[in-house]
Amino acid sequence: LTPTPSLPIDVNQNIFEMEYAVRGPIPKRAAELRNQGKTTIPCNIGNPQALGQKPITFYRQVLSLIEEPSKIARERRLKTLFHGNPKGFEGLNERDFISDYVLDLSDKILSYAPAGLGAYTDSNGPLFIRQAIASYIDRRDGVEPSDPTRSDPDSIFVTNGASESAKFIIDLLIGDENDGIMIPIPQYPLYSATIKKAGGTQVNYYPDEDNGWIFNTTTLEESLQAAEKKGIRVKAIVVINPGNPTGAVLDEQTIKAVIDFAMEHRIIIIADEVYQENVYGAKFVSFAKVLGEQKVPLFSLHSISKGFYGECGHRGGYLEIRNSPTADGTNVPLTDIILKQASVSLCSNTVGQLLTYLMVSPPAEGSEPYELFQQEKREILQNLSDKANMIRDAFKEMDGVECFGRIGAMYLFPRLNKLPVGTTDFDYCMRLLETTGLVTVNGSGFGQREKTQHLRIAFLPPKELLQNVLPEWIAFHNEYVNA
Amino acid sequence: LTPTPSLPIDVNQNIFEMEYAVRGPIPKRAAELRNQGKTTIPCNIGNPQALGQKPITFYRQVLSLIEEPSKIARERRLKTLFHGNPKGFEGLNERDFISDYVLDLSDKILSYAPAGLGAYTDSNGPLFIRQAIASYIDRRDGVEPSDPTRSDPDSIFVTNGASESAKFIIDLLIGDENDGIMIPIPQYPLYSATIKKAGGTQVNYYPDEDNGWIFNTTTLEESLQAAEKKGIRVKAIVVINPGNPTGAVLDEQTIKAVIDFAMEHRIIIIADEVYQENVYGAKFVSFAKVLGEQKVPLFSLHSISKGFYGECGHRGGYLEIRNSPTADGTNVPLTDIILKQASVSLCSNTVGQLLTYLMVSPPAEGSEPYELFQQEKREILQNLSDKANMIRDAFKEMDGVECFGRIGAMYLFPRLNKLPVGTTDFDYCMRLLETTGLVTVNGSGFGQREKTQHLRIAFLPPKELLQNVLPEWIAFHNEYVNA
Numbered sequence: 001l002t003p004t005p006s007l008p009i010d011v012n013q014n015i016f017e018m019e020y021a022v023r024g025p026i027p028k029r030a031a032e033l034r035n036q037g038k039t040t041i042p043c044n045i046g047n048p049q050a051l052g053q054k055p056i057t058f059y060r061q062v063l064s065l066i067e068e069p070s071k072i073a074r075e076r077r078l079k080t081l082f083h084g085n086p087k088g089f090e091g092l093n094e095r096d097f098i099s100d101y102v103l104d105l106s107d108k109i110l111s112y113a114p115a116g117l118g119a120y121t122d123s124n125g126p127l128f129i130r131q132a133i134a135s136y137i138d139r140r141d142g143v144e145p146s147d148p149t150r151s152d153p154d155s156i157f158v159t160n161g162a163s164e165s166a167k168f169i170i171d172l173l174i175g176d177e178n179d180g181i182m183i184p185i186p187q188y189p190l191y192s193a194t195i196k197k198a199g200g201t202q203v204n205y206y207p208d209e210d211n212g213w214i215f216n217t218t219t220l221e222e223s224l225q226a227a228e229k230k231g232i233r234v235k236a237i238v239v240i241n242p243g244n245p246t247g248a249v250l251d252e253q254t255i256k257a258v259i260d261f262a263m264e265h266r267i268i269i270i271a272d273e274v275y276q277e278n279v280y281g282a283k284f285v286s287f288a289k290v291l292g293e294q295k296v297p298l299f300s301l302h303s304i305s306k307g308f309y310g311e312c313g314h315r316g317g318y319l320e321i322r323n324s325p326t327a328d329g330t331n332v333p334l335t336d337i338i339l340k341q342a343s344v345s346l347c348s349n350t351v352g353q354l355l356t357y358l359m360v361s362p363p364a365e366g367s368e369p370y371e372l373f374q375q376e377k378r379e380i381l382q383n384l385s386d387k388a389n390m391i392r393d394a395f396k397e398m399d400g401v402e403c404f405g406r407i408g409a410m411y412l413f414p415r416l417n418k419l420p421v422g423t424t425d426f427d428y429c430m431r432l433l434e435t436t437g438l439v440t441v442n443g444s445g446f447g448q449r450e451k452t453q454h455l456r457i458a459f460l461p462p463k464e465l466l467q468n469v470l471p472e473w474i475a476f477h478n479e480y481v482n483a
Numbered sequence: 484l485t486p487t488p489s490l491p492i493d494v495n496q497n498i499f500e501m502e503y504a505v506r507g508p509i510p511k512r513a514a515e516l517r518n519q520g521k522t523t524i525p526c527n528i529g530n531p532q533a534l535g536q537k538p539i540t541f542y543r544q545v546l547s548l549i550e551e552p553s554k555i556a557r558e559r560r561l562k563t564l565f566h567g568n569p570k571g572f573e574g575l576n577e578r579d580f581i582s583d584y585v586l587d588l589s590d591k592i593l594s595y596a597p598a599g600l601g602a603y604t605d606s607n608g609p610l611f612i613r614q615a616i617a618s619y620i621d622r623r624d625g626v627e628p629s630d631p632t633r634s635d636p637d638s639i640f641v642t643n644g645a646s647e648s649a650k651f652i653i654d655l656l657i658g659d660e661n662d663g664i665m666i667p668i669p670q671y672p673l674y675s676a677t678i679k680k681a682g683g684t685q686v687n688y689y690p691d692e693d694n695g696w697i698f699n700t701t702t703l704e705e706s707l708q709a710a711e712k713k714g715i716r717v718k719a720i721v722v723i724n725p726g727n728p729t730g731a732v733l734d735e736q737t738i739k740a741v742i743d744f745a746m747e748h749r750i751i752i753i754a755d756e757v758y759q760e761n762v763y764g765a766k767f768v769s770f771a772k773v774l775g776e777q778k779v780p781l782f783s784l785h786s787i788s789k790g791f792y793g794e795c796g797h798r799g800g801y802l803e804i805r806n807s808p809t810a811d812g813t814n815v816p817l818t819d820i821i822l823k824q825a826s827v828s829l830c831s832n833t834v835g836q837l838l839t840y841l842m843v844s845p846p847a848e849g850s851e852p853y854e855l856f857q858q859e860k861r862e863i864l865q866n867l868s869d870k871a872n873m874i875r876d877a878f879k880e881m882d883g884v885e886c887f888g889r890i891g892a893m894y895l896f897p898r899l900n901k902l903p904v905g906t907t908d909f910d911y912c913m914r915l916l917e918t919t920g921l922v923t924v925n926g927s928g929f930g931q932r933e934k935t936q937h938l939r940i941a942f943l944p945p946k947e948l949l950q951n952v953l954p955e956w957i958a959f960h961n962e963y964v965n966a
Contacts, residue, residue: 006816007749007780007808009718012658012681015820016810023606023826045829049601064551068543077574078561088571091560118532120788120795123506160643160798163828171680175495193827197654198495235492266490297490305603312603313833315643325490327499333489337498343506344676345646346528349832350796 018196020189021445026429030439041465043458044439046244046410048310048380051460056309056376058369059358061098065106066117066354072106099368109354117350123343125158125318129357133158133318136360140276141289149293155321155335158356160348161312162274162303165319167194168338169270169299173235174200180232181270182223184215186413186446186454188244188272203227203234206449209415212405213248220261236268236299237261242275242284245446245456246413247388248405249282255290262296268325271300274317275409277307280385282406288322297334298322304355306410308380316352316359387459387466388412394470398477410460413443416453418481425453431480436472501679503672504928509912513922524948526941527922529727529893531793531863534943539792539859541852542841544581548589549600549837555589582851592837600833606826608641608801612840616641616801619843623759624772632776638804638818641839643831644795645757645786648802650677651821652753652782656718657683663715664753665706667698669896669929669937671727671755686710686717689932692898695888696731703744719751719782720744725758725767725891728929728939730871732765732891738773745779751808754783757800758892760790763868765889771805780817781805787838789893791863799835799842870942870949871895877953881960893943896926899936901964908936914963919955 023045030040042050049055065072079097082089110116112128124130134151137143143150159165173179174195180203183191195202205223207213220237227234239258241250262269271287287298303317324333342348363369388407395401400418419428426442432455433439443454461469506528513523525533532538548555562580565572593599595611607613617634620626626633642648656662657678663686666674678685688706690696703720710717722741724733745752754770770781786800807816825831846852871890878884883901902911909925915938916922926937944952 006814007751007778007806008811009656009751009780009808009817010658010811011655011817011820015655015824016815018823018827020823020826023823023829045603047603050598050603055599055601060551064547064554067550068547071547074575074579081572081574085571088568089564091564092557096557115533115796116538117796118536118538118794120528120530120533160832161828167828172494172498173492175493190827197827268490268492295490297492311601313598313600313830315828315830315832323490325492328491328493331489332499334492334494337494340501340503340506341498343503344501344673344680345644345650345798346506347796347798349643349798349835351834352832 014197014199018193019445020193021441024441024445026426026433026441027439029430030433033433033437038437040433040437040439041461041469042439043461044441046306046458046460047312048410048460049312052462053310053380053460054376055311056373058102058363058373059309059311059355061102061369062106062109062358063351063354065098065102066109069106069110069116072103075103101363101368109357117354119350121347121350121353123347124156124339125348125353125356127153129158129353130154130156132357132360133320137288137320141286143289149288151288151320155324157319157338157342158348158353159317159319159342160315160352161305162272162301162317163190164348165299165301165317166190166270166272168319168341169236170194170200171198172334172337172341173268174198177201178232180227180234182220182227182234182237184238184240184243186245186443186448187238188240189445191238192447201227201232203232204447205237207246207248209404209449209452213243213246214251214254215257216254217257217261220257224265234265234267236270238270238272239287240272241287242278242408243405244272244275244409245411245441246405247407247409247411249279249284249408252285252290255285255287259287259291259294259296263294268297268299271298273300274303274306276302278381278384278410279406279408280381280388282408284408288320291322295323297325304352304359307359308377309355309359310380311355314352314355315349316356318356383463384410384459387461387463390463390466390470391457391459394474397474399481401477410458411456412459413454413456416455416481419453420481420483425455428453428480429455432473432476435476436469438469438473497680497682501676502928503676504924507924507928509909509916509924510922512913513916516916516920521920523916523920523922524944524952525922526944527924529789529941529943530795531893531943532795535945536793536863536943537859538794539856541585541846541856542792542794542838544585544852545589545592545841546834546837548581548585549592552589552593552599555586558586584846584851592840600837602833604830604833604836606830607639607822608831608836610636612641612836613637613639615840615843616803620769620771620803624769626772632771634771634803638807640802640821640825641831641836642800642802642825643798643835644788645755645784645800646673647831648782648784648800649673649753649755651802651824652719653677653683654681655817655820655824656751657681660684661715663710663717665703665710665717665720667721667723667726669728669926669931670721671723672928674721675930684710684715686715687930688720690729690731692887692932692935696726696729697734697737698740699737700740700744703740707748717748717750719753721753721755722770723755724770725761726888727755727758727892728894728924729888729896730890730892730894731888732762732767735768735773738768738770742770742774742777742779746777751780751782754781756783757786757789759785761864761867761893762889762891763864763871765891767891771803774805778806780808787835787842790842791860792838792842793863794838797835797838798832799839801839866946867893867942870944870946873946873949873953874940874942877957880957882964884960893941894939895942896937896939899938899964902936903964903966908938911936911963912938915956915959918959919952921952921956
């Protein structure tokens with residue numbers, strides 16, 4: 001027997017070659033710099049709480065009680081004692097006690113889920129959570145419970161973030177390298193990586209940057225025809241709205257174009273709508289709403305990681321399916337197969353599930369937590385909007401930098417028109433990091449039209465930080481492009 | 484444009500054909516019965532808290548505080564007030580307040596993870612958690628920090644349960660249908676399903692049931708040679724210890740046999756050790772300990788879902804890699820590629836991560852939570868052992884039922900020697916469900932030697948329930964096999 005200090009083994013080439021820029025070389029270099037004691041400002045990823053955004057109080061009060069249910073009765077007892085003798089509780093006041101609304105809600109949740117957070121749930125998530133999600137979707141889209149287009153709890157899956165939903169669908173749709181999925185360029189690398197891993201073909205389509213990243217059926221037809229010429233069967237189209245990395249908010253006409261296109265070519269729509277609450281001024285319109293009664297298969301994704309909540313670490317989200325296709329040659333709906341996929345991991349994490357429930361069940365108007373909840377929500381969204389504008393304003397002082405689209409999501413994706421010949425946006429972002437500590441992601445990490453260069457920046461750092469670093473960035477930029 | 488009420492679409496055949504018995508037809512029928520108002524006893528899955536097992540107090544106290552960090556200071560204040568005037572806190576006593584140990588620990592955790600639970604972490608999990616895991620592994624195996632075989636935090640991944648770890652490895656190892664992974668028969672369907680989904684080949688080996696499910700290299704060689712004859716390249720061997728579904732605890736000699744075999748054939752060991760704390764009387768020996776300095780690649784899995792904690796819903800666990808192979812033709816270690824795989828989902832859920840930290844960091848001897856923690860642990864494990872014995876005793880009264888192996892995990896896997904000709908263990912389990920409400924899983928769901936029949940039962944229901952249902956089962960059984 002000979003020892004094998006480092007056994008060579010052939011691995012899955014798709015996984016070996018798969019790329020994931022958001023956590024690629026630039027963030028890795030940033031980690032090295034931090035280990036050397038340097039300060040970096042991580043704008044490479046939409047991770048608001050890592051940059052000081054506070055969690056929504058209401059959510060965390062509920063989670064805290066459900067993790068330790070004996071605290072509900074204790075809290076009621078403490079409140080009674082406090083109200084009987086406030087002076088005996090020096091240093092504490094009413095605000096330091098949990099509202100009856102939250103205590104009652106916690107009791108209600110435990111009545112739905114008596115085993116609490118420690119038990120596996122149904123693989124698609126607990127029914128009461130799926131019902132709450134369906135009801136949220138209908139309220140959002142102005143759909144009555146009697147409407148045939150109402151959301152169906154049995155077509156909803158509660159998942160570990162939206163990433164898991166995307167994987168379920170893409171893994172299921174791809175049989176071999178001739179199966180294609182259309183994705184916008186630029187796109188969020190979850191899609192390119194998952195298609196690559198599944199062994200399928202990424203079919204690019206190109207939203208119109210100068211026109212605010214909207215597009216029409218002609219754009220989509222061109223892309224489809226080019227793929228079909230190569231023998232690719234296009235099975236689905238991914239749309240990210242509001243956009244990632246572009247941050248752009250689509251208009252209703254573009255959404256209609258996607259639906260028409262999908263209906264004509266009998267393909268599935270995958271609508272990544274995780275930034276639906278991150279619109280600043282513009283209005284979000286859901287694919288489900290525009291779809292109405294049209295029988296186009298729609299898989300739409302949402303997440304607790306974004307919005308004003310930013311509960312990334314808790315990994316929660318949902319997938320809603322409308323007009324589920326059936327597996328060819330059978331009458332098995334894809335919803336059934338996705339349930340089987342979910343069952344292999346047993347269930348998504350229960351705390352993420354519960355946060356998803358809370359996301360779709362905000363405190364009722366007039367209830368005790370309502371005012372604080374609304375205030376926190378307003379402040380976070382206003383703050384995000386302010387910061388987006390600060391950065392967009394800074395672009396105006398940078399030579400050859402343009403940024404298009406209505407602002408949404410958590411990102412800006414400026415085009416860098418004047419990079420020195422022979423340099424790439426990757427080089428630029430790396431130098432930007434070394435010079436200012438700003439961690440961004442090069443446009444090539446998301447895909448971009450040939451001969452264009454970009455970067456993506458998440459507008460999440462505290463304003464004070466931005467105020468300091470933006471002038472440094474402007475100075476760096478103008479020197480870099482004019483060197 | 485024609486509507487497509489149910490668009491047929493060809494799907495990935497591996498996923499379409501994949502099976503997952505633990506959540507298959509029998510549990511589905513049980514759900515129907517429950518919806519009809521009938522009582523069922525879910526023993527189809529290792530989900531202790533769904534069957535009344537209480538969470539460990541210490542764990543939940545910490546989780547509750549970390550979800551809502553402002554409660555730490557409030558708790559300190561409340562304790563001071565209580566100690567100053569216990570009479571002012573009628574109905575509450577010292578036990579109702581959180582120990583300083585837990586408060587201090589919570590502060591410490593937040594100092595390591597100042598963004599709390601709401602932020603994405605490093606994709607392999609926070610360093611302080613990986614360090615705690617490494618230290619736990621070394622303590623468990625009696626390895627000194629100076630020893631070259633000590634565990635390396637950079638070779639550890641904190642994952643969403645152990646399922647995610649298994650998927651990372653299997654997806655990476657399988658390139659096409661000629662790549663094989665050896666799995667024991669019977670096996671936990673996570674493995675067969677994941678191999679099937681990845682498009683690889685499941686290579687069966689057969690532990691010796693009558694000998695307590697142990698095995699030797701001859702068993703493994705036979706299996707390997709049969710596979711090689713069919714052109715299959717065997718890349719890894721899965722060992723589940725303690726066993727699932729068998730519940731059997733392997734001896735050190737069997738583990739040595741696996742290591743010798745893996746070394747000789749230059750294959751990887753995947754050691755599923757999630758039941759390492761579920762041994763009743765027998766002693767658990769880890770693969771890492773037996774491996775020592777031998778340079779065989781070892782991927783070992785652990786989970787917060789089992790043991791005495793049973794925190795299934797929180798989806799936490801870890802993967803530890805030793806002697807990582809490199810991707811063929813490169814010097815890229817598999818650890819790097821697994822990190823990239825993990826990064827596509829950004830990170831595992833932070834509450835599962837934190838529970839994994841707590842699992843490997845029990846309260847110190849003599850600390851305030853120590854006694855209660857030990858008592859809860861003892862009672863849960865004793866209770867599990869008692870229930871396993873109650874069921875094994877019942878088997879003695881069932882005609883032609885035999886059960887082998889040292890008891891471990893949460894399962895018994897009796898062999899049903901006298902099923903009527905033409906009936907299967909699936910038929911038996913379905914009838915058992917209809918007659919007694921007991922939800923078990925047929926042996927064929929896990930694989931079994933030809934011409935044998937089994938079932939798997941999780942020994943988790945409360946004793947009172949078992950006391951009632953076991954006589955019913957005995958009566959059902961003896962009638963069924965003698966009909």
